[in-house]
Amino acid sequence: MSAGRDARWAAEDVRLPAATPNPAVPEVSSPAAAPRSTSSPAPTLGEDTGVLQRSLLAWARAAGRDLPWRRTRDPWAVLVSELMLQQTQVARVVPRYEAFLARFPTPAACAGAPAGDVIRLWAGLGYNRRALHLHGAAAAAVARHGGRLPGTLSALLRLPGVGRVHRPRRARLRV
DSSP states (O other): OOTTSOHHHHHHHHOOOOOOOOTTSOOOOSTTTSOOOSSSOOOOTTSOHHHHHHHHHHHHHHHOOOOGGGGOOOHHHHHHHHHHTTTSOHHHHHHHHHHHHHHOOSHHHHHTSOHHHHHHHHTTSOOTHHHHHHHHHHHHHHHHHTTSOOSSHHHHHTSTTOOGGGGGGGGGGOO
16 A cells, blocks of 8 residues: 555455345355356355455456446546446446547546536436536646546545545546
8 A cells, every 4th residue: 555545445445344144134055045057156255355356356357348447547537437327327328438538538628628518528418417526526636636636535535526435446546
């Protein structure tokens, strides 16, 4: 962990919560009650979280859709996708995401445009307030961080439209 990283984030970045039994969820006691694929047994929450993590990542590589925001490590592109995907179907987001980044490839490009232009490219996604928040976040990045998204969680959380709901994806937003 780098010295500048927020300590609260470090624990949430990598660790899964410890497995605890939930009395409201009955345990499956027989294979007939819960059929599984015969190709490989699924890890249980009681096992080492590293095994579970590797299994989930392998599953995601095999079953995950090829989406443009999964092919980038650019913090701006990831933030754009996060805001666009809030309460919006993926199929609606993909073409608008690509058009948006073609027009506004950096926070500076977005901040330098009138808010109306940002909203016009957002058209069809709904919740236009998200477009205004993104425009405000871009302006704040330009004014406070030299046109880049901030490298600390606390600074990122101070951007307009970025809040605790975005923290799980913060790992992809590293600068």
